[in-house]
Structures are given as structure tokens and as C-alpha cells.
Amino acid sequence: MLKLERVAKKYKGAGRYAVHYLDLDIPRGEIFGFLGPNGAGKTTTIKMIVGLLEPDQGKIQVNGFDVTEDPVGAKRSCGFVPDNPELYPRLTGIEYLNLMGDVYQVPGDLRKKRIDYYLNMFELTGAVGDLIQSYSRGMRQKLALTGALLHNPPLFILDEPMVGLDPKSSHLFKEVMREHVREGNTVFFSTHVLEVAEKFCDRVGIIHNGKLIACGTLEELREQSQQEDSSLEKIFLQLTEEGERP
Numbered sequence: 001m002l003k004l005e006r007v008a009k010k011y012k013g014a015g016r017y018a019v020h021y022l023d024l025d026i027p028r029g030e031i032f033g034f035l036g037p038n039g040a041g042k043t044t045t046i047k048m049i050v051g052l053l054e055p056d057q058g059k060i061q062v063n064g065f066d067v068t069e070d071p072v073g074a075k076r077s078c079g080f081v082p083d084n085p086e087l088y089p090r091l092t093g094i095e096y097l098n099l100m101g102d103v104y105q106v107p108g109d110l111r112k113k114r115i116d117y118y119l120n121m122f123e124l125t126g127a128v129g130d131l132i133q134s135y136s137r138g139m140r141q142k143l144a145l146t147g148a149l150l151h152n153p154p155l156f157i158l159d160e161p162m163v164g165l166d167p168k169s170s171h172l173f174k175e176v177m178r179e180h181v182r183e184g185n186t187v188f189f190s191t192h193v194l195e196v197a198e199k200f201c202d203r204v205g206i207i208h209n210g211k212l213i214a215c216g217t218l219e220e221l222r223e224q225s226q227q228e229d230s231s232l233e234k235i236f237l238q239l240t241e242e243g244e245r246p
Contacts, residue, residue, distance in 0.1 A: 003061045033204040034207065045207070048067070119146065137163075138165055204216075
């Protein structure tokens, strides 16, 4: 579903690569957590996957589409929610959702069904006619998640998706992601909340200083770090601290 081969990115004037020859292969039907300290390269990687940044080197495929050679095919296969969604403040919630439905060519009946479902789940039905500029941070996050799910994307990409969500909405959204994966789709998300990643992900990858330093199930990471029965938090701290050593 998602494949990165030797992907590298270095910003102009930077002393090191933001992403340094990254390889990832994520199949269908998997929830994959992408972890790392601040500045590790998580958001840069995500921006390259969704086509907001062009890699300096390497190849990225989404659902069989090369993001450079067929960017439209790759984008149609994705639903993306960044860590701070920039929505259109002078649109109402329903206008924004219909815009997203038009962009992804979601048929009218199916669009209404999905919009109604997610608005009810996120308790946004009463606010969907209001301007987005009046929404709270959490309401904007819920609206962005709804818009990204409208076309039932094969690959759902999320950068810190739980930020701004209340506990009930967070729980319901995790159930949505599990169901999305049960249908044969894939979820790729970054988070700093390691407890969520530990309980929720099939596999995790840890990136540090632009390099993938670990990837696998929790049991595989325990073997790699030689920490039997350790939490993901302890493994993460050990591996990233080792990565700082000369």
C-alpha cells in the first residue's frame, strides 16, 4: 500500500538531511505508527508521501501510484489530516465537506450518508451550518477528519490525529480507524503519545535524525532493544538516546 525506497530530503542551507535514505514497506490492512522526537523527520516524510514536498532522491509509491510520476493517482488514494489543519474559515462546515466531496468525486447519496454518519459521531451536526472561523480547535480537527474520510481512502495519513479531540471522540475515532483497516485499508499516523501507539498499532517505525532506527511489532522492538516486557516508551527512549551517541 505504501512503499518508500531510499527516500532522502535535505532543506536548503541545512547541515544534515531531514530524511536520510528512508525505506518503508507498509502493506494493506495495517495500522502503522510513525514515531520520533521533535525534528526527527516525521512531518517531512509525511509531506513527501502526500505530495507537499518533493524528495531529493528515492521513490514513493501509494497504492501502486508513484507520487512523482502519477501525483493525481497517488493523491486520490490518500486521505490526509495534518497536525494543524488549515481549513477555509469563511466556509461553513457543510460547504467545506461538500468541497471535499467534489474534489474526490464522491457521489451525492454516498456523500450524504458518510457526512451524516461522521457528523453524528463527532457531535457536529448542530454546528455544520456555522462558519469554520467560529469552530474550536477540536471542532476543526473533527471536521478535517470527516473531510479526509469522505472518499474512503485506501491510505489514511494522519499527523498527530488525536490533538484537540476529547476522550469520547478520540475513542470513537480509533474505532473508525480499526474498521477502516478491517476493510483492507491502511492507516499511517505519527504521534507523540506512545501509549496510544503501543496499544493501537500493528507495527511502529522510529525515526531519529532523519534515519529509521527501528521498525517492527512491539515484540520485535523488544528483541532489538534487548528489553523483555518493556513498554514502548522505555524502548523508544533507549533507542533514541543510543542514536545521540557518537
